[in-house]
Amino acid sequence: MQFHLNGFRTGDPDLAEPARQISGQASGLPEEVDVLIVGCGPAGLTLAAQLSRFGHINTRIVDQKPGPLELGQADGIACRTMEMFQAFGFVERVLREAYWVNETTFWRPKPESPDEIARSGRIKDVEEGLSEMPHVILNQARVHEFYLDIMRKSPRRLEPDYSRRVTDLVIDPAVATSDAMPSHPVTVTLERSDPGHEGETETVRARYVVGCDGARSAVRKALGRELRGDSANQAWGVMDVLAVTDFPDIRLKSLIQSENEGNIVLIPREGGHLVRLYIELDKLKAGERVANRSITSDHLIGAAQRIFHPYSIDVKEIAWWSVYEIGQRLTDKFDDVPEDQTESRVPHVFICGDACHTHSPKAGLGMNVSMQDAFNLGWKLAAVLSGRSPAELLSTYSAERQAIAKELIDFDREWVSVLSARDGDSPARTQDYFVRHGRYTAGTSTLYTPSLLTAGPEHQDLAAGFPIGKRFQSAPVIRLGDAKPLHLGHVVEADGRWRVFLFADAADPTADDTALSRLCAFLAEADQSPLLRHTPAGADIDSVIDVRAVLQQPHRELALERMPAVLKPAKGRYGLTDYEKMFCPDFAAGDIFDTRGIDRAQGCMVVVRPDQYVANVLPLTATGELAAFFGRFMISVDTAAVPA
Numbered sequence: 245m246q247f248h249l250n251g252f253r254t255g256d257p258d259l260a261e262p263a264r265q266i267s268g269q270a271s272g273l274p275e276e277v278d279v280l281i282v283g284c285g286p287a288g289l290t291l292a293a294q295l296s297r298f299g300h301i302n303t304r305i306v307d308q309k310p311g312p313l314e315l316g317q318a319d320g321i322a323c324r325t326m327e328m329f330q331a332f333g334f335v336e337r338v339l340r341e342a343y344w345v346n347e348t349t350f351w352r353p354k355p356e357s358p359d360e361i362a363r364s365g366r367i368k369d370v371e372e373g374l375s376e377m378p379h380v381i382l383n384q385a386r387v388h389e390f391y392l393d394i395m396r397k398s399p400r401r402l403e404p405d406y407s408r409r410v411t412d413l414v415i416d417p418a419v420a421t422s423d424a425m426p427s428h429p430v431t432v433t434l435e436r437s438d439p440g441h442e443g444e445t446e447t448v449r450a451r452y453v454v455g456c457d458g459a460r461s462a463v464r465k466a467l468g469r470e471l472r473g474d475s476a477n478q479a480w481g482v483m484d485v486l487a488v489t490d491f492p493d494i495r496l497k498s499l500i501q502s503e504n505e506g507n508i509v510l511i512p513r514e515g516g517h518l519v520r521l522y523i524e525l526d527k528l529k530a531g532e533r534v535a536n537r538s539i540t541s542d543h544l545i546g547a548a549q550r551i552f553h554p555y556s557i558d559v560k561e562i563a564w565w566s567v568y569e570i571g572q573r574l575t576d577k578f579d580d581v582p583e584d585q586t587e588s589r590v591p592h593v594f595i596c597g598d599a600c601h602t603h604s605p606k607a608g609l610g611m612n613v614s615m616q617d618a619f620n621l622g623w624k625l626a627a628v629l630s631g632r633s634p635a636e637l638l639s640t641y642s643a644e645r646q647a648i649a650k651e652l653i654d655f656d657r658e659w660v661s662v663l664s665a666r667d668g669d670s671p672a673r674t675q676d677y678f679v680r681h682g683r684y685t686a687g688t689s690t691l692y693t694p695s696l697l698t699a700g701p702e703h704q705d706l707a708a709g710f711p712i713g714k715r716f717q718s719a720p721v722i723r724l725g726d727a728k729p730l731h732l733g734h735v736v737e738a739d740g741r742w743r744v745f746l747f748a749d750a751a752d753p754t755a756d757d758t759a760l761s762r763l764c765a766f767l768a769e770a771d772q773s774p775l776l777r778h779t780p781a782g783a784d785i786d787s788v789i790d791v792r793a794v795l796q797q798p799h800r801e802l803a804l805e806r807m808p809a810v811l812k813p814a815k816g817r818y819g820l821t822d823y824e825k826m827f828c829p830d831f832a833a834g835d836i837f838d839t840r841g842i843d844r845a846q847g848c849m850v851v852v853r854p855d856q857y858v859a860n861v862l863p864l865t866a867t868g869e870l871a872a873f874f875g876r877f878m879i880s881v882d883t884a885a886v887p888a
Contacts, residue, residue, distance in 0.1 A: 246824065249816035256397070258333065263299030263399040273304060273405055273446045276428050278629055280450040281305040282463050284404050286318070286384065287597030287614040288456030289391035292402060293332060294622035294738050299399030301629050304448075306434060308409040308457075312392065315564055316384020317482075318611035319513065319520065323370055324687030324715060325612045326377035328619055331738040331856060334390040335377070342380035343514045345369045349493045350675045353503040360554045361502060365675045369497060371682050376718055376731055379686060382514050384611060407438035408446070413453065413466035415580060419592055427451065430592050452625060452638075454594045456618065459573075461599035467580050469595070471602060473573030473653065478660065479525040481544040484563040486517055491555040494519060499674055505550040518563065523547050525567070539567045572653045575600040578617075578642035590635040591642070594621060601649040603656040612687050613652055616855075617645050619738070623854035626740040632778065632788060633877050637696070644692055655684055688715060692857060696877055699851075699860035706848035707747065707861045709840030716743075716852045719840055720833035722799045724807075725823030729830050733856070735792065740854050742874075746793040747837070749847035749864060753795050754806035759847060759864035760793065764808035766867045767791060774874040775810075780881055784815040789874070792825045796837060796844060799828040 247257040279295055281288045284307035295303040321329075321338065329335040350365035370379050395402040412433040419429045428449035436444045455463020459471065487494075498510040506524035513520055523544050544567075545559050577583065578600050579591035597614030621641045627633040662677045683689045692698045692713040699712055710716060718733025736743055751758040767773050779788045793811050795802060804812075804826070811825045829835040837844055849870060851860040862869050 249820060251817065259397045260399045262401055273448050276449045277304050278302045278451045279625060280432055280448055280453045281456060282410055282453065283307055283456035283458060284309065285456055285458060285597060286387065286611045287618040289388055290615045290618035291454060291456065291596065291622045293391045293394045294619065295626060296395045296398035296400040296402040297739055298626050298630065301626060303400060303402060304405060305402070306405045306408040308407065310407050310438065313385045313388050316388070318384040319381050319511065321380045321382055322609065322612045322685065322687035323375035323377045323379055325615060326380065327375060327715065327733065327856065328615065330734055331736055332394060334394065337390055338380060338382055341386060341514055342382040343512050345379040345381060345497050348497045348499065348678065351498060351500040358503040361500060361552070363493070367679060370686055374683065374686055374688060381511055408434040408436055410462040411435050413463060415592060419589065451629070452592055454596060454621065455599045456596045457599055459598045459602045461595060463593065464575065464595050464599045467593060469575045469577065471573035471575055473571060479567060479569055481523040481525055481539065481547070481565065481567045483521050483541065483544055483565040484513060484518055485521065485559045486561040487519065487557050487559045489555060489557040491552055491557060499678070500551060501674065502551045506547060508548060508551050521548055541565050572603045572657050573601070574649055574653050578646050581639070586639060591638050594641060596621065601653060603653055609652060609685065609687065613649065619855045620645055623740045632879060634879060637877050640695060640697055643695065648690055655681070690715065697853065697859055699873060703848065703861045703863060706843045706846060706863060707841060707850055710850050710858050710861060712858050712861055714858060716856050716858050719836040720830040721794060721827040721836055722830045723824060724799050724802060724804055724826040724828055727799055729833070732794065732827060732836065736852060736856050741787070742789045742854060743852040744789060744791045745850045745852065746791065746864065747842045747847045747850065748793060748795045750796055750844050754803055761808055763864050763867065764810045768810040772871045774871050777880045778874060778878045785813045792827065794827045794836060797828060798831070802828065
């Protein structure tokens with residue numbers, strides 16, 4: 245962690261310097277904002293936390309609830325989401341509090357006594373080497389609190405405005421034309437319900453509005469979009485309980501399939517005692533709703549006791565319970581632009597999370613995919629509002645995330661079918677399916693196809709372990725400046741910056757005429773350098789594109805003082821040297837050049853998006869291709885215009 249850059253400071257290093265102008269919360273919502281976020285769920289708070297880092301962007305977030313969430317329904321946090329939490333800076337807090345899902349067991353009816361269950365399998369929950377982060381379980385409300393803490397300490401000192409319900413949203417018709425574009429084209433009307441202000445309305449004009457307001461999203465309805473899909477006619481109950489039981493795997497994630505009484509997905513919770521039970525109930529008739537069944541918590545307990553047989557479970561306390569129907573629904577587009585206008589119009593209203601896709605909680609991916617939606621959108625909004633990228637960049641959000649949501653819906657439909665199968669082979673098929681799709685449930689299978697932001701595979705062979713379009717998988721390294729062992733991926737913070745990792749060739753990196761030294765000279769001096777073309781005058785050289793190098797030699801064999809200057813940039817008000825740009829292999833933990841398939845003879849550049857996905861792999865000599873790639877979606881500083 246770096247601080248003291250602009251002068252010595254004491255106290256909490258996470259507390260950022262406040263922005264020069266911050267709208268006071270007590271005075272209500274301002275008349276105009278840059279971004280209005282509707283909904284304080286996981287997606288809304290992810291987006292708010294990311295945008296709050298930008299002091300010049302006026303962001304506000306509203307919710308119709310009277311205050312923060314106290315008891316959340318979602319609890320599973322995938323490995324990929326933990327990697328994202330590392331970028332936001334609170335993963336250590338999650339690791340400390342959460343239950344770690346280390347192994348999963350499978351239970352099926354005994355062949356000789358089908359009315360009793362027996363363990364049929366036990367596996368690692370996440371395949372070896374998939375991520376440095378575990379799959380964990382933690383109350384959603386705690387995740388919310390971690391985000392709120394980041395927002396409070398950010399330059400914006402952002403706090404949600406609660407007790408506000410969206411009653412109307414109107415987009416100025418002028419946005420459909422190329423001239424006379426209104427500066428704040430979206431008008432939102434909200435009704436207050438907080439004490440002393442009941443029934444009062446507020447009107448806010450925004451450059452951009454993001455609906456993170458759940459499956460009944462008012463923002464989505466204002467756009468005229470619908471969640472379309474079907475129901476599996478299957479009812480499930482869920483309970484968080486404190487119980488006494490002789491079931492031996494009560495502290496292991498377990499998939500339990502009985503002969504005739506249904507199934508249970510058992511998820512241990514944080515704290516050492518709490519456990520969540522997803523309990524399969526009777527199949528619904530066509531057109532029947534769960535509400536018509538009048539199912540009680542005693543009904544769920546009885547079903548669980550029958551499925552656990554011959555083991556007993558005595559529920560002492562129910563912390564929370566619910567009954568729901570399984571359904572998979574998806575919206576056709578995640579922004580306000582009609583399909584036939586995508587080439588001529590840029591979006592100003594977006595929807596994230598449950599507002600645009602809903603599904604069952606069986607794979608534990610709902611909250612995770614929703615937060616990834618917001619992570620994808622947040623840095624793009626920041627780039628456009630900062631004048632770094634044209635507004636056309638925002639069209640990539642719906643294009644990228646709608647495709648990912650479609651994959652999630654298809655996976656969830658198949659997974660629910662596997663869990664609910666009723667034949668002799670179903671337990672074995674469940675375990676096989678779980679193993680084969682482990683990368684999907686870990687959140688690491690997302691692949692962005694070639695687009696404005698994602699290059700083709702022409703040079704993929706230079707870095708086989710960093711697939712273009714997939715997340716940048718971290719690996720251990722040693723920092724050259726202070727010999728600190730760390731994970732390379734952990735330098736990718738949620739700060740809106742692009743990263744270019746220079747994996748050096750086998751030559752001496754301090755020599756003058758090597759591929760690495762020539763590339764560094766280009767980045768520092770050439771007119772076509774993306775660092776010089778896209779970094780505003782007076783800003784730190786790494787404020788838009790952060791260049792770092794990974795060298796092949798042991799760290800004790802290199803002379804830091806002889807390394808290229810662009811890897812030791814002067815920054816801040818005093819021109820202090822940044823000594824944290826260079827890394828070497830951690831041979832004890834595994835040479836990153838081997839574990840990630842880097843071509844040792846040629847080396848390469850790996851370009852990483854602000855949301856941690858690999859955007860391009862290039863030879864160290866491909867300076868023109870590097871400049872052209874960034875030129876596709878970034879504005880040159882000499883042609884920068886007022887943000888849309």
